[in-house]
Amino acid sequence: EDQVTQSPEALRLQEGESSSLNCSYTVSGLRGLFWYRQDPGKGPEFLFTLYSAGEEKEKERLKATLTKKESFLHITAPKPEDSATYLCAGSNAGGTSYGKLTFGQGTILTVHP
Amino acid sequence: EPEVTQTPSHQVTQMGQEVILRCVPISNHLYFYWYRQILGQKVEFLVSFYNNEISEKSEIFDDQFSVERPDGSNFTLKIRSTKLEDSAMYFCAYRDTSNQPQHFGDGTRLSIL
Numbered sequence: 059e060d061q062v063t064q065s066p067e068a069l070r071l072q073e074g075e076s077s078s079l080n081c082s083y084t085v086s087g088l089r090g091l092f093w094y095r096q097d098p099g100k101g102p103e104f105l106f107t108l109y110s111a112g113e114e115k116e117k118e119r120l121k122a123t124l125t126k127k128e129s130f131l132h133i134t135a136p137k138p139e140d141s142a143t144y145l146c147a148g149s150n151a152g153g154t155s156y157g158k159l160t161f162g163q164g165t166i167l168t169v170h171p
Numbered sequence: 172e173p174e175v176t177q178t179p180s181h182q183v184t185q186m187g188q189e190v191i192l193r194c195v196p197i198s199n200h201l202y203f204y205w206y207r208q209i210l211g212q213k214v215e216f217l218v219s220f221y222n223n224e225i226s227e228k229s230e231i232f233d234d235q236f237s238v239e240r241p242d243g244s245n246f247t248l249k250i251r252s253t254k255l256e257d258s259a260m261y262f263c264a265y266r267d268t269s270n271q272p273q274h275f276g277d278g279t280r281l282s283i284l
Contacts, residue, residue: 090272092272092273094275099277100277100278101173101262101264101275101276101277101278102214102262102275103275104272104273104274104275107272145214147214157202157219157266157269157273158204158216158219158227158229159204159206159214159216159273160216161213161214161215162213163212163213164213
């Protein structure tokens with residue numbers, strides 16, 4: 059069974075304090091590892107797709123990396139507006155899969171000014 | 172802003188009643204999905220829809236659920252006889268090609284009394 063696990067469940071940072079969020083996965087035939095941001099009362103907002111181990115993607119203060127077993131979302135010098143729930147999801151390529159996403163439970167990030 | 176609009180934003184229904192949740196895309200997308208998120212739990216895949224038919228469904232998507240795109244525009248999720256445990260946020264998602272990420276609407280909050 060495909061599984062995605064995120065840690066920590068919650069993370070509190072001071073503004074400017076860099077940190078990393080972890081996503082470990084067991085998704086057979088992984089086709090893509092996705093990071094989303096979710097604000098309260100909103101749907102997940104796409105951030106990054108990673109396809110192969112060693113790949114990195116960057117956007118403003120966020121950088122996502124991928125190994126064969128896990129992915130990291132690095133947040134450099136965060137600001138209060140980065141506060142949100144960050145979701146990791148895997149998509150497999152096996153069989154007749156049409157790209158369903160298997161989500162982790164998310165990391166709730168709070169950045170204090 | 173999401174490229175799909177979900178209506179209603181909040182639906183309150185008595186147990187045993189039928190509900191229809193709607194997703195209206197702005198553009199003509201190829202792949203559609205429904206996910207749900209029970210309060211405090213992971214986002215869970217329900218069903219994928221391609222070329223006007225179901226391409227994949229989860230164990231959650233049993234006989235009480237159905238999807239259709241009757242007029243080539245609205246994409247609907249029908250729950251025939253609602254149960255208390257159907258209370259959740261329901262998200263519609265789409266993507267345009269197999270190499271692109273899924274993008275989500277802002278969801279419908281379904282409350283079963």
